[in-house]
Amino acid sequence: MTQKPRAADPGDTGSTPGGSAPTKPATGDGERVVIRNNRKLTDTSEPEGTATDAGSDVPAEGLVEDAEIVVDEIEAEVNATDGPEPSGPPVVDAPAQPVDGGGTSLGAELEALRAELDERTRDLQRVSAEYANYRKRVDRDRSLVQEQATGSVLAALLPILDDLDRAREHGDLVGPFGTVAEQLTTALGKFGLNAFGEQGDPFDPTRHEAVAHQTSAEVSEPTCVQVMRRGYQLGERLLRPALVAVADPE
Template structure:
């Protein structure tokens, strides 16, 4: 671009020199107009290039912010498996086992671990998707089966097989659900 401006300035100087030597004014006017047009085009291209650079810079900044916000996505998905195992383990414990003193202490440790994991999820923007009683939302729920039901409207979630989770405003894992249908 600088080379174009230098070339244009050189041509303008050549025109001035020719005019001083007595070349026709019409030819001079045409050459000056051509040079002005070229200069205008060069300026236009420079403005376009500057705008494009600014757009690229803005887009990269947005991508950088998104990468920072959602960098933990895969790690969070892996941690969901651990949370599922803890919940299944706690759900499988019978009341008889809870009455036993040794087992009770062991279970208290597992429950404490599950609570701590839930707190860590909350701190990092990982939240459980509410499913039971909600209408099926294909952006948050994955229907695994239809359940005949007189009590619920068709399309209402009546069973949750696996909880779903969001990472801030993005789906981390859909809830696996059973949906009501007319019997």
């Protein structure tokens, strides 16, 4: 009677009764464990009546299935541990910078930034000063141009004011005509027009033009004793000097 092979444990490292090769333990290198099914074939040379029992192949088939399950589990664990290989070049960690060298580099960079900041600050201050001077110059030129334009218009009206002065001396500025003359004088005064040159004023060669000279014991300094034509100024600007007769002390 043929003896049935016993079912071996899947973890058994020895030879299986069915002639299977010994199972190698799984390693971390992902080595595939291959179990070949060398099942024991029935000897056909045996006489009739001594053939191997048909059920003797069942334990071998179960052993192969169990081994394949264990191999699949081992492969899954190895693949999960190793993970996919990186597609790019290997990453090499940069060497750590020394502490002292890094501090020196940062200090030098900080000094360079401070120097550049100081230079930019000086440039900004210089530009701001130039712009302030430019604004002052523009404002001064604008005021000068405005004053010159106003002076030109007022200088053209001075002969009319001279005629009004002569009419006033003769007593002709009466009624509506006198009212219009006063309104014109007031309106021109709002633009800064001022008249000067009265009898008894000290003679000022910068403001008076002497057309006659005489001596008098009644004066202690050169004095305007007669005003022939009044002078006008616009603010501090002289539009026209006054024509006067001057009396010098004896």
